[in-house]
Amino acid sequence: MVALSRTEDQVRAALRVVGESDAPAAEKAEMLMEIAMGMQQKPQAPEDLHAAIELYRLGVEQAPSGQALLQARIRARMATAMMAAPAADTGLLEAARGELETALATLGAEGLDTEIAEAEMNLGLVLQTLAGAGRARIQDAISAYQRALRVFDKAGHPAEFAILQNNLATAFLSIPFTDETGRMREALAVQAFEEGLRVVNLVDHPREYAMLQNNLGNALQYASSSHRIENGFRALEAYDAALKVRTARDAPGEYANTIANRANCLANLPDDPAAPEAGNARNIAAALALYAEAREIFERTGEHGKAEAVGGAMAELQSAQASFGVPAVQEKDL
Template sequence: MTARSRTEDQVKAALRVVEEAEATPEEKAEMLMEVAMGLQQKPQAAEDLEAALQLYALALDLCPPEQALLAARIRARRGTALLAFPAEGAETIAAARDTFEAALETLRAEGAAEEVAEAEMNLGLALQNLAGAQMARIQDAIGAYQRALRTFDRQRFPKEFAILQNNLATAFLSIPFTDERGKMREALAVQAFEEGLSVVSLIDHPSEYAMLQNNLGNALQYVSSSHRVENGLRALEAYDEALKVRSARTAPGEYANTIANKANCLANLPDDPADPAAGNAHNCAAAIALYREAMAIFQDLGEGEKSTTLQLAIAELAGETEPESLRANGA
């Protein structure tokens, strides 16, 4: 059975149950929302998210006008499906933003604090994505994250706190470095990554731990500082921590991203930090090996753009001018 036919069967079954059930419109709307959330939780294909969006729309149609809080909850869940939906352009993300903003009008008045904070966090994600397309202000995304942190504090919600710190840090780093405040934002980003890491652990929150370590490594590697070598060595440590979680077998894309980041760092570090003038031939060789490993994984995953970028990086380090020559050598 294909993913599409399996999803269609699930949707038909859900609709049949709702149609035949002796339940109020409110209860039927809740049923549809629950089924949609199940489809969305571990989608196997875009069809699962399409079906979830369809069910959320039907749930909103069924929801009685006087059940404003339920409608807001459905909208908030629909927004997360829109955020996750793979689509060209920014229209789907813009729809997610509008959906979160509509949900928050009611959630702020009637919902639980955790519901409001979750919607604010997701609104921030939508705004941050739109800011990259010049369709929103990154400062508005930062504001949404900071509002979410009023509820998602480090003591009661360590996982959410860590994710928000990661999002804040990446938002700070996305602001163009055009003035003296840029250095302050870089420092705030590094501080935010470290704040997130202070509440998650390798054992209890492996995914968040790896994400934060990888992104901390990136921030340290590219931050404007006179301590370039020191920061680079700290970045290598962060990548190695991330690689305790990310493996080629269990998370090939994330693993490839991290080893490519580590290769970038190695390529710019001297072999002997105490004697930078001695060069970095050893580190460059290690970087090329990591680039090649990452490139092969990206090729297998069909991520041609990333593969080409690494091919060019290998060519530069190897002293080549044409990437084609590397293909002949098995790069």
Template sequence: MPSRAESEVKAALAAVEAEDATLAEKVEMLMEIAMGLQTRPKSPEQLLQAVTLYETALALCPPEHALLRGRVHARLATALQAVPTDDIGPLKRAREHLETARGILEHEGRAEEIAEVEMNLGLVLQSLAAARAAPITAAISAYQRALRTFDGRRYPKEFAILQNNLATAFLSIPFSDERAKMREALAVQAFQEGLKVVDFVEHPSEYAMLQNNLGNALQTVSSAHTVENRLRALDAYEEALKVRTRAAAPVEYANTIANQANCLCGLPDDLDRPEAGNRGNLVRALARYREAAEIFAAAGEEAKVGAVAGMIADIEAELDAAPKSNGATPAYAAN
């Protein structure tokens, strides 16, 4: 017995076939139906059905409609990108479709369409690089090409996302050579460039993402100014929490307070007397980890619950073993 999604797709195909329309118009209809399935999929099966519809659209698309064909390739790639699987096959297919779309759109499409393809190609290449199936430098190049069109003045949202993606790509390169510090610096600079064009009022999601990820980068960069960087990271997390509230975005909020907790664990209570320890900041970190664990558990994020539980156990053991605080004021206390 066919599933509901399969039945819906068959009905859509039959409706398109019955329409008194040109082939190009039918291709447009199929794309619209596929985009509807893809926008808010209720199951992975709906994404696969969207892929089927895009493939049907490609098969129907007349050769003389090159621009339309390029757009179908681009949309099909985004559906393949979104398929939840550990198999890199869909990503490899997405890469092929994006490269085909780029080749067509470079002659037929608008600059913004080409830049969007480059943006998505960068994401696909970055995912393939994580699976050691593509060089991360290819992803970086795609993002940089997209930035030729998506500049900060005209396209602040896209610019911010691209800067975030660039930064995470830089940070994903193994730090095993003398250029590691330069790549870390480029990553921090990219986050900061993105933050120049967005704020928490006009572009709250992008602002919070950049601040959270900047905080993570500042925690991990190699530097002689570790404490200063951690204080800057805590400020970045506080900025992210202006958007990522527990009520509005509980999982994102939990991610950020867990990052904040990790940062607090490495800060002394008294910056002038680091040898006095950090019991006060450990207590604050413990409270944030416990809150994050509660939210992750409610959201069914079992892997994150496990990771945070490990941190909680480590801090509790450290607090049990450490001498009591001498009353020093913590280096940082979030409001």
């Protein structure tokens, strides 16, 4: 007899409890949704998320046909599990899009304002990811974020407002730079990051604060501006602010991402902004040290693609460093 996996055991136990209950169908549907949410919130394996999706589906089927709002709420929650579940293609994301659009048709008429805004925000995320795969329009993602902002404003919902500003900014930056409107979108992105940072702070919203600072740094670093050096030093300040939250101990992956971004920025800035013609040998050495630390963390945490990319950047910098006659940085063993 083959032993049941932990996930299968949990699902069967949940179905048994619901099946044996004398509760009305609507209550059983809510029970299934609650069990699915519990599995989704603390998944120990990808199977947990797929099992949660199945329980949500059963919840939709269990909900009486006259309970459209309950069905919509379950569909909206199911979409978030679909968004989180790992998949080899866009199938689950496209299913999440369908569930959210179906849910919004009812939520828009009967749901709470916050439910509608949360569904719109999640729809924007799905559309933005699908747009990167050529399966949706990025403009539709931007529209969804903007609809969510009608409810998630800076006064009443600062954390959600900041996340939406971040998502809007990254959506603006993902549009191909084909003409002068690209510069306007870059400016809008920087403005959105800064707008988000006006409503969150290091103490009350540390994760959102660090995310916005890191992404603001990236936007400034890569902006096609005539103020490249000025923007670069502003980017360093943003990365340093993010690193007040993203530490090697508490958030190694995010820390490695930010120090790698900081390294790339440093490598392209002069040592003395007042004398850019003097070169940047000192900044290159500092960048190599940061790259080495980031690569070690990526290798240790299994992000081998990132480790390889950092290694390639290091090789290029080491060639540039040699041209200044500066001794190479001693790397740690990986």
